[in-house]
Amino acid sequence: MTNFTRILFSVSMMLIGVFAMAQETITGTVTDGQMPLPGASITVTGTMDSATTDVNGMFTLQTSSLSGELTISYLGFNSLKLPFTINPGQQLNIGTINLTENSEELETVVIIGRGVIDLEQDRRTPVAVSNISQREIKLKSGNQEFPEVMKNTPSVYVASQAGGYGDSKMYVRGFDQTNTAFLLNGQPINGMEDGNMYWSNWSGMTDVANSVQVQRGLGSSKLAISSVGGTVNIVTKATDFRQGGFAQSIIGNDDYQKTTLSYNTGLMENGFGFSAMLTKWSGDGYNRGTFGEGYNYFISLGYKPNDQHLFNFLVFGAPQWHDQNFTKPIADYLKFGRKYNNNYGFLDGDYLSERRNYYHKPVLNLNWDWNINSAMELSSVLYASYGRGGGTGNWGNGRVRTADGHVDFNTIRDNNMMLPGMIGTESREAGERAYAIRNSVNNHAWYGLVSNFNHRVNDNFSYNAGLDVRTYKGTHYREISNLLGLNGFRVDNNVQYPDGYVVTETFSANPWSAFTNDPADNQKVNYDYDERISYGGIFGQAEYATDMFSVFIQGSVSTQSHIRWDRFGYTEAEEESDRVSNTGFNIKGGGSFNINEQNTIFVNAGYYSKQPYHDNIYLNFGNDVNPLTENEKITGIEAGYRFKSQYLDINLDAYRTSWKDRVTTESDIADQGEAVLYINNSGLSQLHTGIELSFMARPLEQLDVRGFASLGNWEYDDDVYIRVFDENQNLVSDGQFTINDEPVIGEQIQDVDGSKVGGGAQTTIGLGAIYRITPNFSIDTDWRTYDNLYAQAVVKENLELPSYDLVDAGVTYTMKFVKSSLTFRLNVNNVFDEVYISELTSAIPVEESAETYKGINVNNFGFFGNGRTWNFGMRFNF
Template structure:
């Protein structure tokens, strides 16, 4: 019996040893095929067994299996699963980098260039509050809207202004308007250098060329010294595509909208060359009356990869367009004429004519160079340029209206014809349509050197250089029967005071208010009216970042300093010797830091903080569009704090973020030359004295929490949701001070604004969306959003008015049919319906008139308030052939 026991024990040990020694270790990294970023929480399992693992925060996995060969299944929420065959040779199997492709039908593989310049969240391991929208979703859901529509299902984002017309939308992030949100195109800053604003009509082709849109709320990952108070929005365009092929698409929509697009790419040749091109045309009547529009978009990309060390890509894109505009009106006016009413147009001899047309063409060119110096060092550089030409038309002179409130072009045309010799002027009561032109040339460079010092430590350093020259003037766009227009002005001299030199000029030339014509034709300086000035803005900045990262902990520190230089040149209102304003230089900086802890492969927490000292914009430096320098401007101070938690798994991901952003020392200044003697406060003042008036807010404080999640319980169903709850208020007092030229305080008044609500964006938003694949390549989807705590967009005040809350539901259907030899080509169909239930709602107000006794109201709002009703039910349908 004892011998038998020994044999049994020996046999057990022997079999156990065989089992142990027969096991192999399987390792690898799972990454996103498009962004080349690691995928944490992906499932990796040997088919038919329980052997497997979940990837960690860096996308890595490791497990053991006793299988000698078989198939490994890799799956991740929102991506197509991948099956990999393997055979064990020795005791290890290293699968290397396994790329997963998003399961959206129309997402195309591209070569992403400028990877060291484009500040995507993947470039830093310490997390941020971020949402990424990829090409397939952009193409599917934009329809006739601006590219801002792609961001509506994002926490703390509010999109307004769509009722103004094609391209007139705007967006806020965490309650901060567009001049306080940074927008980047392939790493290139694209906010206006004069005022920080964005004009989406200039970027009407973005939905066609964007490969990825990533919105980083709050501090973000950008290393540049930019205006990212609310957040940073990165547009990453398509580059030269890897594969040969192309597509053609056509779309139709409500309001007689039509769009056609074609694209083709040669693929990358054996010698490393590739070429891609895309062109589109669109036109439509607009949702509201008098908002017609038409435009094109072109995209050309030339790629060259001579070796593994170098990758070049040249890109040229532009979107010439014109669209007629609708402006805010009182609610009572809408109730009288209808919610689609627009009073900016009329008829001339029975033909439609708009008084307000925006027209612009802004070609943008990028040259990207990625240089892999060695395994640990990469240099990325982008040289860019843009040339904007165009403007907006409006009334000039004495305007008349018809009984139904439209512009009475027929009567005004007849009045002009009756003017002696067709010589028009204000004094004669004439009218014409003018165009306010905004032409500019912008050149810049961003370069970034990334060095991996060791396994855990990396370093970035770079430069950001820009120079901008803009010219602004008015010209005649339509004489409406006149032969000329004459006006006079009193030229200014020293200290911006009138000199008594009266000059008069008569113009006979005009410019056509269309984008292509404006691109190549400019009226001479002697043919300009009302104003004519230019500005040069130059900017230089250096930045750096250090990041330390292990499997459990990551930490980073960023810093940047910048110098911004301004000068204004006024050719119209000044004597020649005083046309050049004083040069102004401003220094700014920012610092950011953060730390993250990876509790497990699925749970991560982080804390970030940042401080900005931001230079004032050009339009705040020179007062009232004159050469007078504002001596009272100072840098704005922004302090941002944020913390977050991320959970990832194969079927569910969720993010929780909380934030606190303080914005101080916001100063706006105006100046006035007194026309009579008097007193300000207790100080005597005289005719001709220059008086400065400043308005300063103590603080604007934005706090809030955001949640977003994605769930995929089964392969055919995905569910997304988000919620954001904010409290955006003014703190302290709004202080108004009056100064003389010696900067002595003459008077001061304080207005209590403590607790006043910041307007123009819903402070509470909720959203839920789902996509279900009924059968292979046929799916339906829907999104619901609720907007609450939306206040009027007015200046800082203690009392504001709240707009009624509202809900929107959007829905769509997609189908992709495989065609051609070997079914390699496809035809895709997409139908969208937005605001399915035709909700009637106010999307924004620009006044805050309270309800008084006897006032007429609409849903509790005084009808004297001005604003926009949101768009009603709209639809669009598209078909796309890929080959």
């Protein structure tokens, strides 16, 4: 070795030694306050020295700096700056760092469909909004239904699942689910026939939801939809690009059991990634006779060929069945207990329910995100869903009840077997009382495409334009599920079978077999019809924003057509109805002003022309077109104030929503011949005003406190104008016709002006806190009070329900291992077992000598809310 080589080698080793000696080590753990945050970034500010956390949130960082500042960041959370000083030659452990969520970065955790998912952060002009994180959904849902995760939100009221698993109801600013838009990864999921939401079809939502954003009122939705109450954006999991998975087990009150398995391959070298999840659940239900069972499955395949394109295909389904409880007089609950349910009985000692809901609705999404360049992107989702299932009920007039009000299936079966030939009919003659259990089948096939182009022209101006098209085919009929000893059931009211026929086939009320059930036309009872709804809309938005202010305008226009085929009530030549088409639109605009970095004020306004639902277009489930329907008019205005600081965030909103020209029409047959009369209820108008406050405070590193309050005044602000028309749309004269021997009044005004709108509590207040005793152990609690809650009735003097308070609590403990963790979670809901009425569907006043309960006439129909419930879960992350 030459001298030069020796010198070079010696100098190199010295330099390496010096460099090695200068490398200091910093370690620590990053969490969200409860759970580790794998993949968090830790950087020495101003250098290239960095590290990322492992699956347990732990990191080891090598640096040559003896002092400086660490920047700790994670998607969806506020970044944290932390100064450090290291003694030479020693290792520095900075302990556990708890990052706080940043709702303004919510869209950054959305892996797919960002351009079609209408998150509030896509626009710099604020709206009234609340965010529910994946952590909160995961920890607090347990054995509760999906709407329950939104109950700590201003102006949101959730009626408990007293009807059975999946039967919750949700109100936003006093408007029910039919008038609140629900979007799943940008896909509208409200029923196209009536706007309803059936949460039993989405029982797996708590397992797959990545985040939920509740936009109250006008919202920031760009789609061609016209929601009155607001928009709920549900963002599901996509293909997880980090390898790993989890196994979870939950038990709860009333024998509730739930097991979930999930695994992700992570993003592989070939650009593909795969995620899968499977859940099984079962339970007896809180109220008697509300058993349920189901599965949830989720499969997602992602492909990222390059930085410009991202594809994701997912399949999500939740086949389930659950037995149901219906509203009944308060007197019945007082007599038989608050868990009383009269929809079931026993046959030869075995439990049997008359009312069971069963459904399976797989949803398929294909998302494509194309980053055209740094300023333009195109996002599209092609989707389909196939709903199969329905609900059971009694068929015929032979129901017999026991002394305690339950269905006496033994006596029913014996009565059926005494009928001639054991063939039942609907006849009420000669004491014939046939009885069977039927399935009301509601199948559908739904296809749609949402595509949105975004262009950020410069730092101040951006716009988007998009397309929303859907087609829906619904099929509805009734079939027999259980003949209860009969050989068959005779049908004489099918117009296409004038000689009648006997139904002998039975079909199981099961979500899996519903996919293959296909009865012949002469094996159906009561009705058999299809409907096609076609929809197309375009939408757009433009926004100009600076550091000081922002302004925006949004608009959309849509057209939809309706047609119906009835194979039961019409001859084959007349089974197709007239096609009905209508057009709607909406326009919204607003602006904001940033007083400084902490204070912002804003105002938004909008006008909707909302098309009537399909079920309001055709009368009485027939082909007769309602000639009196028209678009409803909604005008909304809201103003808000935002305050944000390191320790406190405050949101204050005020709103006014006017809903006019609500129209309902029904038809009836006059006593005089077969004259059809159309009874039109028009001019129904609602005015909803209110203020909302929400805050998040971080007074201590270990303590987060949040709260909300909403004070509403929701009233009918006009009289109802009732008119009766003949088939030629002529207003009838007073007394020209009679119905059930009562004279028909051609036009009259019913006074409901000033009556309170029922369904949701108009005053809600809540307060919650989470305290982290150690980095691995925390407790949390939420308190809510509900007041000014009224019955679901349109009457001058509506009935007010008693106010009530609820308290929920939870405990979380996490054990951390080298590359995994085990989390234990206990939830107790309604800790103090409050007894309360959650909803009433009638408004019978207190009369003289009437029996009352808390000042309410016991003849009113309704539900008691659930008492104390609990669930305990274990989740192993690997």
